Amino acid sequence: xxxxxxxxxxxxxxxxxxxxxxxxxxxxxxxxxxxxxxxxxxxxxxxxxxxxxxxxxxxxxxxxxxxxxxxxxxxxxxxxxxxxxxxxxxxxxxxxxxxxxxxxxxxxxxxxxx
Amino acid sequence: xxxxxxxxxxxxxxxxxxxxxxxxxxxxxxxxxxxxxxxxxxxxxxxxxxxxxxxxxxxxxxxxxxxxxxxxxxxxxxxxxxxxxxxxxxxxxxxxxxxxxxxxxxxxxxxxxxxxxxxxxx
Amino acid sequence: xxxxxxxxxxxxxxxxxxxxxxxxxxxxxxxxxxxxxxxxxxxxxxxxxxxxxxxxxxxxxxxxxxxxxxxxxxxxxxxxxxxxxxxxxxxxxxxxxxxxxxxxxxxxxxxxxxxxxxxxxxxxxxxxxxxxxxxxxxxxxxxxxxxxxxxxxxxxxxxxxxxxxxxxxxxxxxxxxxxxxxxxxxxxxxxxxxxxxxxxxxxxxxxxxxxxxxxxxxxxxxxxxxxxxxxxxxxxxxxxx
Numbered sequence: 001x002x003x004x005x006x007x008x009x010x011x012x013x014x015x016x017x018x019x020x021x022x023x024x025x026x027x028x029x030x031x032x033x034x035x036x037x038x039x040x041x042x043x044x045x046x047x048x049x050x051x052x053x054x055x056x057x058x059x060x061x062x063x064x065x066x067x068x069x070x071x072x073x074x075x076x077x078x079x080x081x082x083x084x085x086x087x088x089x090x091x092x093x094x095x096x097x098x099x100x101x102x103x104x105x106x107x108x109x110x111x112x113x114x
Numbered sequence: 115x116x117x118x119x120x121x122x123x124x125x126x127x128x129x130x131x132x133x134x135x136x137x138x139x140x141x142x143x144x145x146x147x148x149x150x151x152x153x154x155x156x157x158x159x160x161x162x163x164x165x166x167x168x169x170x171x172x173x174x175x176x177x178x179x180x181x182x183x184x185x186x187x188x189x190x191x192x193x194x195x196x197x198x199x200x201x202x203x204x205x206x207x208x209x210x211x212x213x214x215x216x217x218x219x220x221x222x223x224x225x226x227x228x229x230x231x232x233x234x235x236x
Numbered sequence: 237x238x239x240x241x242x243x244x245x246x247x248x249x250x251x252x253x254x255x256x257x258x259x260x261x262x263x264x265x266x267x268x269x270x271x272x273x274x275x276x277x278x279x280x281x282x283x284x285x286x287x288x289x290x291x292x293x294x295x296x297x298x299x300x301x302x303x304x305x306x307x308x309x310x311x312x313x314x315x316x317x318x319x320x321x322x323x324x325x326x327x328x329x330x331x332x333x334x335x336x337x338x339x340x341x342x343x344x345x346x347x348x349x350x351x352x353x354x355x356x357x358x359x360x361x362x363x364x365x366x367x368x369x370x371x372x373x374x375x376x377x378x379x380x381x382x383x384x385x386x387x388x389x390x391x392x393x394x395x396x397x398x399x400x401x402x403x404x405x406x407x408x409x410x411x412x413x414x415x416x417x418x419x420x421x422x423x424x425x426x427x428x429x430x431x432x433x434x435x436x437x438x439x440x441x442x443x444x445x446x447x448x449x450x451x452x453x454x455x456x457x458x459x460x461x462x463x464x465x466x467x468x469x470x471x472x473x474x475x476x477x
Binding site for chain 1: 429433434436472476
């Protein structure tokens, strides 16, 4: 795949994941504003999220979308600040994507399954 | 001549709404991206049982942490509203005349979100 | 205030950068920045090099950086930009300086060519006229962007042009967009491949400086957004190798 085609498809993936994230973040912000009243304890969080397939699906999708969206954004910023796109940058952001995916899905499991 | 030195722009060329919107969007994106691994690590403590999770959550009760949380909510909200403006521009419709209003609305909505969050904290 | 304090950029590529020189210029009613530059060259220092042609806001030759912003000097009233009597006049940013206020536009037009900003004909003289609906979506998109006269102000105003040496820039991309929307043009696939990538439309971060400064009130921002969509679709369809 040429660099141009890759760039076009990465742009599309970033915008598609952005659309998914828009919905997820609205829910997430609303949840935070409604749920956090004078602090938040583990019991309060987990009572809502544990054992719920809906939350697992929601946060799972959230994590996948962010693992696509954030690294592509960082890739552009890194390329601009370090003199251009290079294979090393692609590898670095790819690793970051995997880190987000792994840590994120672990967190989803922790909070919704336990 | 093509490789010859060129003169750069300074802040006077950048002092308009669209540029500030970009700066805020980039800054918030970087901070949020760097925050995420930490966020996932904290949430992962729920695996260790309620006690371990609670211990960590109690640490976050400190005023500095609470203030940072408000900051993060602001950055998340502004990245969302700014991002929606970009999605609108790139996929639906772009009108030059609407941009200052959209940027103001994006910023205002984000500040409102952060305020609501901050007020709920106390 | 009867006198303007005018700092003018002097110098060329052979020297170690350049420097600002300050001149006192009489202030007159309805004076434009081009009037000021002309006064300096005719009455104070005949060695000052600058470009102009029509001096009535049609050709774009007199574009310079005035108080930090790229403008047509013939259409910039001193009153509007130098309320305190201070003017700073420099060549356009992001263009190599030939001398004083004159920049080398060749790279700018080279990028126009790299973006495939030229029409590729498909019809012959024996074909009948193409039928283009004036109010149609594609024609309206072309009409909104076609009035570019290549003055370079958008290119000078764009920070991505400054950060990314290969970036084709708003003017070249804007012109490519007018051709992408022209059903008579036969170069669509090649052109979309040319404008995709990190030297092309995907490097635009919607700063909107181009649209903010364009004296013809064009919106390269919108044109580049259109190219992003078109390039993504072409990539999905395998039209960009």
